[in-house]
Amino acid sequence: MSYANLLPEDTLVITIAINGYGFLYQRNIASQRRYAQRNHYHYQAVTRPYYSPLGMEVAWLKLHLIRYALLSGYKQVLFVDADAYIQPQCPPLSEAVQDGYSIYAARGYSDRVNSGVLLLLSSPESIAFLDRVISMRDKAIPDSDDVGWGENGHVIHCLKDEPSFFELSNKWNNNSDPGLADYIRHFSAGPLRQRYQFSRPAKALFICLKLANGIRRRLAAHDLNVTVELDKLAQQCLTTYPQLNHTHR
Structure with a gap:
């Protein structure tokens, strides 16, 4: 695909913030929405359902939704974790893209790729990559990668x-250096986590929802099949958010 032929409306910026994280990271989500608006990209914050029994394994959902969006007609998809803030000086995605590459990510503070910011362009290679990762969900990986x-x-x-794969500068996903003139500041588990200021009402609401969700999980009298639950959750999100399909933008 030639990047020169890519229109802004063919781009989707997406985050996932279900299980109450939409309340907790409202400020970050607003920054992501502003970035998309400045560049005339489509934006979708997936904040529902407010409860999923998957807990932290909801993180796998990003791969399913990115894949669906690309197959539906979007030419590029930028996924940004809900705990990541897009700075006003963040440039358009055309400054990140390099000829011959369709998968982009940066290293995190552990010196390994951090998937909290992923940029994928529509190509057979990017779809094959997503398929490969999803298919390996139940397979063991080396300890050095885990x-x-x-x-x-x-x-x-x-x-x-x-x-x-092209490795981006950590300006595109900075979760380690508070002094960096970054584009996306990621308050993930790491050196920057303590620097994020949660609003008291949002944090209180998140805690209440987390407690309620914990009770619901304990009351569930069956073993959780993550693969089945992921498929169900993905379908639920696609029904709730038809904008993830390019034809509904």
């Missing part, structure tokens, strides 16, 4: 031999 939960370790593992 992060303990979610999809990040599998992304790290699969990008090691991916020729379509």
